[in-house]
Amino acid sequence: MALLKIIKHPDPKLRKKAAAVTEITPELLTLADDMLETMYAAPGIGLAATQIGRQLSLVVIDISEEKDQPLTLINPLITKLSSGVVVNEEGCLSVPGIYEEVERAESVTLNYTNSEGEEIELETDGVLAICIQHELEHLDGKLFVDHLSRLKQERIRKKLLKQQKESM
Ligand code: NI
Numbered sequence: 001m002a003l004l005k006i007i008k009h010p011d012p013k014l015r016k017k018a019a020a021v022t023e024i025t026p027e028l029l030t031l032a033d034d035m036l037e038t039m040y041a042a043p044g045i046g047l048a049a050t051q052i053g054r055q056l057s058l059v060v061i062d063i064s065e066e067k068d069q070p071l072t073l074i075n076p077l078i079t080k081l082s083s084g085v086v087v088n089e090e091g092c093l094s095v096p097g098i099y100e101e102v103e104r105a106e107s108v109t110l111n112y113t114n115s116e117g118e119e120i121e122l123e124t125d126g127v128l129a130i131c132i133q134h135e136l137e138h139l140d141g142k143l144f145v146d147h148l149s150r151l152k153q154e155r156i157r158k159k160l161l162k163q164q165k166e167s168m
Contacts, residue, residue, distance in 0.1 A: 004038045004052040008164060009095045009143060010157050018050055018057040018139040021074050024117050028058070032072045032115060035060045040067055044093045046131045048138030051094050059135040063127050073112040076136055079121075080109035088130055090144045097163070098156050102147045104133045 007013050021028060031054065039047040039060055049058040059073040084106040091099045107125035110132055114120055124132070134144055145156050 001037045002034050003041055004034050006038065006042065006047075006051050006093050007053055009092075009145070009160055011094075013053050014050060014094055014138070014143060015141040016050065016055050017141050018048075018055050020057050021113075024074065024113070024115070028056075028074075029115055031056075032058060032060055036062070036070050036072075039093070042093050045127075046135040047093060048135045050138045050141065057139055059132075059139065061128070061131055061135060063131055072115040073110070073132075073135075074114065076110055076112035076132070076139075078108050078132070078136060079111055080123075081105035081133075082107040082125075086130070090130070090134060092134070092144055094138075095143060095145055095156065095160065098145065098159075100145065100148055100152070102134075102144050104130050108132055 035047050035049065035052060038052065039062070045063050046059065046061040049056040057075045059076055061071045061073065062069055082105045085103050086106045087101050087103050089099050090102045106129065107123065108129045110122045110124070112120055112122070137143070145153055
């Protein structure tokens with residue numbers, strides 16, 4: 001296992017769209033394990049391959065307190081979003097130190113392939129539904145800050161650029 005480097009906003013790599021995974025190889029499973037380790041170490045509850053510079057439709061999530069319920073989502077696809085919405089404060093490992101309220105669908109239906117190659121349909125709500133929506137946006141090259149006003153987005157971009165300059 002290895003810790004991977006998490007790419008930070010506004011790196012253009014975060015804007016790339018993921019390609020579908022065509023085969024579950026040992027390399028892919030190692031990558032998923034490394035992503036989980038990186039996510040736990042950060043610490044975070046979700047990580048998309050986009051965030052470590054890989055254009056693959058691969059997401060890892062674990063919202064459990066004990067960090068013992070990892071989910072590996074291969075080629076995840078939301079097939080249903082509830083019309084009911086919830087507003088929650090979100091953060092992102094690629095947008096460190098920024099927490100802002102975002103509106104999301106309250107529940108989702110998700111289709112994905114797990115690490116054993118099984119096709120799964122998952123209907124869920126709460127934190128997991130929010131996390132799924134957040135992570136799947138990464139695969140489309142989107143970030144949670146895209147939901148905010150232009151003014152806020154610009155402030156956040158400048159703040160992060162300043163932080164990155166100072167830490168170099
Ligand atoms: Ni994120």
